[in-house]
Amino acid sequence: MSRRHWVALTTGRRFHGIARSINRTRGSEAVMALSLVEQALIVAAFFRGRPSNHQVWGSNSDQVLTLSLFYTGDISSDDCIKRFSKRSYISNLYDRDGQLTDEIAARYFHLVRLLRLHGGLIQGGGDLQIPADPTYTACRLTDAGVKLACFLIPKFPTKPDFPDWPDNRNFPLAP
Numbered sequence: 001m002s003r004r005h006w007v008a009l010t011t012g013r014r015f016h017g018i019a020r021s022i023n024r025t026r027g028s029e030a031v032m033a034l035s036l037v038e039q040a041l042i043v044a045a046f047f048r049g050r051p052s053n054h055q056v057w058g059s060n061s062d063q064v065l066t067l068s069l070f071y072t073g074d075i076s077s078d079d080c081i082k083r084f085s086k087r088s089y090i091s092n093l094y095d096r097d098g099q100l101t102d103e104i105a106a107r108y109f110h111l112v113r114l115l116r117l118h119g120g121l122i123q124g125g126g127d128l129q130i131p132a133d134p135t136y137t138a139c140r141l142t143d144a145g146v147k148l149a150c151f152l153i154p155k156f157p158t159k160p161d162f163p164d165w166p167d168n169r170n171f172p173l174a175p
Helices: 003-011 017-025 028-032 036-048 061-071 077-083 102-117 143-155
Strands: 122-125 138-141
Touching (some): 036 122, 061 077, 061 138, 102 122, 138 143
């Protein structure tokens, strides 16, 4: 990876060169600048986020956070399915006091950071300032983010199906 690409990816500047890098190198340069958690968030946003050309933003950050926990091995497939068992509700986001659980709060911090540093890959909707609540915010991938996600998906475990709450996008993408 060139120094220019690395600096652009890690400083938070909006840099269109990342899209060219993804096209030229099949995503390997962009992946090097992302942590495993950030990669998992990109893949989760692929399935749970709406397409970038969709006019309506739905609150889905909670879904992206939960699915990313599965991708990083922090929750099991069965636990992930259980959390998605009720349509329009993700369980285990809050503790008994009504605060975000530590795992969700930490993952939300990573999502907000990803949105700030890599705006060329992912966009946010709603008030994404910490301590905002993921239940009321949204995120979706840009076209460059979708290309990167397609490169990353095979690196992660197969996503469980949620029969009562289907994904917004399938892989592989239809032509």
